[in-house]
Amino acid sequence: MKNPILIGFMGAGKTTVGTTLAKVLGQPFYDLDDAIEKHLGQSIPSYFNEKGESAFRQVEKELLARHLSTDNVLATGGGTACQVVNQALLRADKRPVVWLQASDKTTLENLSAEDWQKRPILADKTAEDLSKLKASREVFYRKTADIIVNVDQKTPETIAEEIIDRLQNA
Numbered sequence: 160m161k162n163p164i165l166i167g168f169m170g171a172g173k174t175t176v177g178t179t180l181a182k183v184l185g186q187p188f189y190d191l192d193d194a195i196e197k198h199l200g201q202s203i204p205s206y207f208n209e210k211g212e213s214a215f216r217q218v219e220k221e222l223l224a225r226h227l228s229t230d231n232v233l234a235t236g237g238g239t240a241c242q243v244v245n246q247a248l249l250r251a252d253k254r255p256v257v258w259l260q261a262s263d264k265t266t267l268e269n270l271s272a273e274d275w276q277k278r279p280i281l282a283d284k285t286a287e288d289l290s291k292l293k294a295s296r297e298v299f300y301r302k303t304a305d306i307i308v309n310v311d312q313k314t315p316e317t318i319a320e321e322i323i324d325r326l327q328n329a
């Protein structure tokens with residue numbers, strides 16, 4: 160089984176589930192947002208503030224491209240799979256792409272006030288705005304994913320096991 164790439168909306172649990180999944184599989188884990196922050200030497204919100212979203216997307220694309228040839232369990236950022244150029248990179252990688260699909264309710268429950276602050280796309284947004292943005296992005300996740308795993312009311316361990324089961328039986 161090739162190590163999967165996790166995509167999906169903010170708060171779906173890509174970082175959390177990816178960490179657990181990598182442990183269960185005994186494989187290294189790579190989190191694209193963490194890698195971006197290390198590369199920039201600053202937090203994503205601070206970089207967004209200084210340079211704006213399009214500069215962020217450029218760095219995101221470069222680090223994604225640089226990393227795809229390695230075989231880690233990979234957690235993308237919430238917007239990674241929504242950029243056309245990244246979709247092509249993800250599809251070309253030949254690793255299974257797993258969409259962690261969460262309801263609005265789960266997404267809102269997962270995102271604490273601190274999580275909300277760490278995600279500049281959500282700055283000044285209401286729950287209703289989040290719901291609209293999430294709905295508008297689903298078409299991209301669906302198009303990029305090989306499998307869809309619903310995460311509602313499941314622990315990270317259960318989700319990781321489900322991903323492994325689905326990939327082994329795919």
Ligand SMILES: Nc1ncnc2c1ncn2[C@@H]1O[C@H](COP(=O)(O)OP(=O)(O)OP(=O)(O)O)[C@@H](O)[C@H]1O
Binds near residue numbers: 169238
């Ligand atoms: N299955 C789960 N059960 C309980 N809490 C969860 C679960 N998945 C994620 N969380 C919590 O939700 C929050 C957001 O999770 P996480 O950072 O993994 O999301 P993400 O998909 O990586 O978001 P982003 O796209 O912004 O990187 C964290 O506080 C995490 O602890």
Ligand SMILES: O=C(O)C1=C[C@@H](O)[C@@H](O)[C@H](O)C1
Binds near residue numbers: 169235236239278279
């Ligand atoms: O959904 C998004 O567009 C983002 C999600 C985060 O993971 C980060 O990649 C960044 O805050 C942008």
Ligand SMILES: [Mg+2]
Binds near residue numbers: 173236
């Ligand atoms: Mg994450």
